[in-house]
Amino acid sequence: MIGLHSGTSADAVDVAVADLSLDGPVVVLSPVEHAEHPFPERLRAVPTGAGDVCALDTGLGQLFGRIAAGYRGDLVSSLGQTAHHRVENGTCLGTLQLGEPAWIAEATGLPVVSGFRQRDVAAGGHGAPLASALDVLWLAELSRTAPAAALNLGGIANVTLVRRGHPPSACDTGPGNALLDAAAQRITGTPCDVDGALALRGAVHPGLLDRLLADPHYARPAPKSTGKEHFNAGHLDRATEGLALTPEDLLATLVELTARTAARACADARLVVVSGGGTRNPALMAALRRHLPGSDVRPSDDLGLPAGAKEAHLTALLGFLAWHGLPGNVPAATGARGPRPLGSITPGRAPLRLPEPATTPVTGLRIGGSRART
Template sequence: MSGTSYDAVDAAAADLELSPEDGTLRLEPLGLVSEPYPADVREALAAALPPAATTLAEVCRLDTRIGQVFGAVAARADRELCAGRAHLVASHGQTVYHWAEDGRVHGTLQLGEPAWIAERSGCPVVSGFRPRDVAAGGQGAPLVSLIDLMLLRGRPGVPAALNIGGIANVTVLPAGGDPVAFDTGPGNALIDAAVRELSAGRLAYDADGALAAAGRVHEGLLERLLSGEPYYRLPIPRTTGKELFHAGYLRARLAGCGELRPQDLVATLTRLTARTVADALRPLAATEVFVSGGGVRNPALMAMLRDELRNGADGAGGADGTAVRGSQELGLPAEAKEAYAFAVLGYLTLHGLPGNAPGCTGAAGPRVLGSLTPGNRPLRLPAHPGRAPRALTVRGPATARAAV
């Protein structure tokens, strides 16, 4: 998969086995490979994303080129992590547009033609996960909420899972209540946009949170960003993307703000991400949150998040705070969790099992997600297991080996 930051393609490999006795899906992590997008593909993708104008010819070229990149990474993962014995590839694709208006999602578009992946890897490919949930009245996101819920069940208190990619999303499992999941707002999107603009494109992100750590939060700008954005007040479930939070959005909100040191701007945007996540979690009374995604590599962001959730310096929660932990404590390394989640979703689709959590996405009911593109061998679908898994356990080492 590649997320809203569109900087690299990640491929995680997993061995999956469903136990019919207790309905537990067991996942053994086999590792992760990650490759940056070729510079020309990344530049073409950035130039075509909203609010930029593009052409159908460019969309066709991107669909092909992204599919070819995904196919190469899938073949590498099979070779290096599975000894050439992979059975299935699950491709999230590259989201280029999520059509949301008035609190409802009408459509979603992910590029990366699966035929190229099937041709290069030889494996059948499940792709196009989001549209079926949208067609059933759902938000199409966050689809990882089903996997989050399977991992969080049995945890004490009110556990939550948080992924900080370009956009941040949470899944919360209230004690005795219905689970909820939604996008909280910009994860790294506005921070990355600011760093790219300030560096004239030389830097893609705030490495190690160095700029944010060197700056001071501009409280007036922070308040303007919070109070001036209606998205934060929409009812849940809600979803968003770079269709909203992009460089042009940031420029418009900085108009009239006067001179601002670069490090102060980045610090303010980092605090915005932490504040909007905390504002989303606080009313749900989350007692612990397991964090994954690229945001965990930003110490300044993680420190601000702990501060916003009123944790102590050691990250321990209390009666008035939320403990902040890494997703590796659930068995899945932070940098690979979403890729493993889509491996699970692909497995469910192949077995004819629903892959959405309708209470989280807002869909009318459980739906089998995605479309299947056959590989180079005769396609034989496995027998339906009879029931969907309720729990997911990770066996083997808590952190999978990674190759970049």
């Protein structure tokens, strides 16, 4: 299975190749290899009209196809690139995912599973965080003795909390790296604050932090979702208006915002498994541990899933579940009316032959041994 993931940061396409199988009610996921492919600058532009949307949809599909063609697998799963995620007053009214799967099927000759978020939204959910599909299964065993959480620090941060005897909860907590990257781009001309260097030299600005924390998203109960339509450079401009800030203090304050809002959602967890690009920011990881003094905060690498490729493995899992007719959403996490098989299948060059649908509900996920790792 080849999983393709392009997150809200639009900085790279993550690829994960994994062997997946069913062992009764448990999915066995064995990582084979993973890699990161830089995102072309020409595909980072925000589309402004139907022509731009068409060009971006085609360009992304072709890019995903070229990348997937470099790997060996029997099925491709693509989450697509979020172009717009429409949320009003806490309700998700639609989501637009680009990267036409026909281009992937044409480039690889393989069947492609895509369009996962849309089905959950159609069923009344937020279409996010779909990471809960992996997290709830993975944490089922890890949370037997104490609550456990999975935190992904991508462009937008999301958390899944699993507690024995309670339904799982999940949400987009707010900006992960989105505001940090927007600020770094303006200040340094680079896509991020490398190694958290600026943030580590700064101090939190209380006035700015108060303005940022006043955003209504943080007070809404889970399930909830958000995106860069909300947490973007314009959002940052409005929050910083009239304030005298050094670059270092701005980055330090944005680190504090991400850490504090993510930690709130993880407060009950004794184990917090962290993934995503934010794990490479020492300032952010230190702030997160400071706000979770009673928790064991560790990268997902420690438990067998590479922190930088966890969402690509999630995409592979979603494709596997769809291929076998199994639900790919967690209604308690996304707010959907019920479990749904997610995704649409685009045939490859050969006639489409689906396996018999699985009849045993999946209740757990076991990470198998990795054969190779890039």
